Amino acid sequence: MNSYSIAVLPGDGIGKEVTEPCVDLMHLVCARIGGLKLTTQTLPAGANTYQQTGNALPDSTVQQARAADAILLAAMGDPAIRYPDGTEITPQIDLRFILGLYAGVRPVRSIPGVPVPLADKRAADIDFVLVRESIEGLFAPNAVGTLTNDSVATETLVITREVSEKLFNATFGLWEKRRKTGRGTNRVTCIDKANVFGAFAFFRKIFYEVASQYEAPSEHAYVDAMAMHLLTRPWEYDVMVTENMFGDILSDQAAALVGGMGYAPSADIGDKHAVFQPCHGSAPDIAGKGLANPTAMFLSGAMLLDWLADKHDDNNARKAADLIERAVFAAFADGKLRTCELGGDSGLFDVTNAVSSAAKNLSI
Numbered sequence: 001m002n003s004y005s006i007a008v009l010p011g012d013g014i015g016k017e018v019t020e021p022c023v024d025l026m027h028l029v030c031a032r033i034g035g036l037k038l039t040t041q042t043l044p045a046g047a048n049t050y051q052q053t054g055n056a057l058p059d060s061t062v063q064q065a066r067a068a069d070a071i072l073l074a075a076m077g078d079p080a081i082r083y084p085d086g087t088e089i090t091p092q093i094d095l096r097f098i099l100g101l102y103a104g105v106r107p108v109r110s111i112p113g114v115p116v117p118l119a120d121k122r123a124a125d126i127d128f129v130l131v132r133e134s135i136e137g138l139f140a141p142n143a144v145g146t147l148t149n150d151s152v153a154t155e156t157l158v159i160t161r162e163v164s165e166k167l168f169n170a171t172f173g174l175w176e177k178r179r180k181t182g183r184g185t186n187r188v189t190c191i192d193k194a195n196v197f198g199a200f201a202f203f204r205k206i207f208y209e210v211a212s213q214y215e216a217p218s219e220h221a222y223v224d225a226m227a228m229h230l231l232t233r234p235w236e237y238d239v240m241v242t243e244n245m246f247g248d249i250l251s252d253q254a255a256a257l258v259g260g261m262g263y264a265p266s267a268d269i270g271d272k273h274a275v276f277q278p279c280h281g282s283a284p285d286i287a288g289k290g291l292a293n294p295t296a297m298f299l300s301g302a303m304l305l306d307w308l309a310d311k312h313d314d315n316n317a318r319k320a321a322d323l324i325e326r327a328v329f330a331a332f333a334d335g336k337l338r339t340c341e342l343g344g345d346s347g348l349f350d351v352t353n354a355v356s357s358a359a360k361n362l363s364i
């Protein structure tokens with residue numbers, strides 16, 4: 001029996017609401033598959049923790065997260081609770097820097113039964129991964145912006161060879177993994193703005209250096225063109241990789257293609273540690289109303305188990321991840337669940353019940 005310790009950081013708003021159903025689902029699938037066990041430890045962090053203690057990310061939380069086999073994080077932040085300089089509280093971003101989580105892996109996949117905004121029937125085939133560099137670019141912590149005399153503001157975009165090489169190796173590794181499972185059939189696309197910025201020309205140069213070591217067909221695209229291609233032919237893409245800020249923006253657009261933020265899981269992966277969390281924020285507008293869609297959280301839980309499976313060569317963890325994915329697909333298959341992002345009234349409990357019941361009943 002393999003046993004894994006999972007640090008659980010529910011955070012704020014709907015983050016707290018989607019956490020418990022996800023942890024329950026993960027225990028459920030592990031019990032059904034057998035041969036693996038999760039021990040979970042809930043840790044404080046986020047805007048409410050800041051309000052109560054003056055520290056959004058306590059040292060003890062970081063220590064325990066670091067010691068865990070994997071970290072499950074829901075959503076953090078609240079526009080009503082801010083630092084004295086007016087910025088929002090984002091310990092989830094701090095954790096990426098602290099743990100060196102350079103690869104933000106964001107799978108985007110249409111779920112049959114969930115309506116998509118594009119009318120073209122090929123939208124049902126959307127299945128790509130956007131890899132967002134997550135510790136430098138325009139978010140680099142060592143590139144503090146300036147404001148001079150209330151007249152000139154600057155920000156700095158940082159691209160390093162070390163992080164870019166690791167990022168691209170992770171990206172091509174992902175392509176190889178998808179190809180093994182019959183999904184990595186297409187190509188790897190580097191998204192940049194190398195025609196205008198030297199930093200992006202450097203980013204692209206390193207991309208092709210790393211690409212030369214892999215079999216995957218590779219190409220590049222400008223971010224502005226990609227914003228259009230994502231709307232006109234997203235089904236043609238397979239694995240894409242980009243800088244932090246571009247990835248932040250494009251991943252919200254990508255989530256919209258398959259139903260909205262409630263359907264978009266993610267993983268932030270480094271050399272040693274990994275955090276799994278839905279792409280959405282704490283959504284204060286719907287918090288406390290039972291409307292939160294837990295699907296992105298469930299799929300993030302599946303990504304966590306799949307990552308443990310790779311790391312520990314654990315076939316039971318892979319089966320548990322697969323069972324969550326199949327349960328999500330089964331729950332939405334008849335098209336009756338309609339979550340609030342899509343104008344329906346299926347809420348947290350409806351989606352949780354449908355997915356849990358599929359996870360209990362599907363064959364393994």
Ligand code: ATP
Pocket residue numbers: 014076077261262263279280281282283284285286291292293294296339340341
């Ligand atoms: P952030 O600014 O940190 O990204 P946010 O919560 O303000 O966080 P998003 O996560 O981008 O913003 O979400 C935008 C809107 O999408 C939310 O205000 C909410 O209405 C909706 N939304 C987000 N996640 C979900 C979800 N899981 N279920 C249902 N609706 C959601």
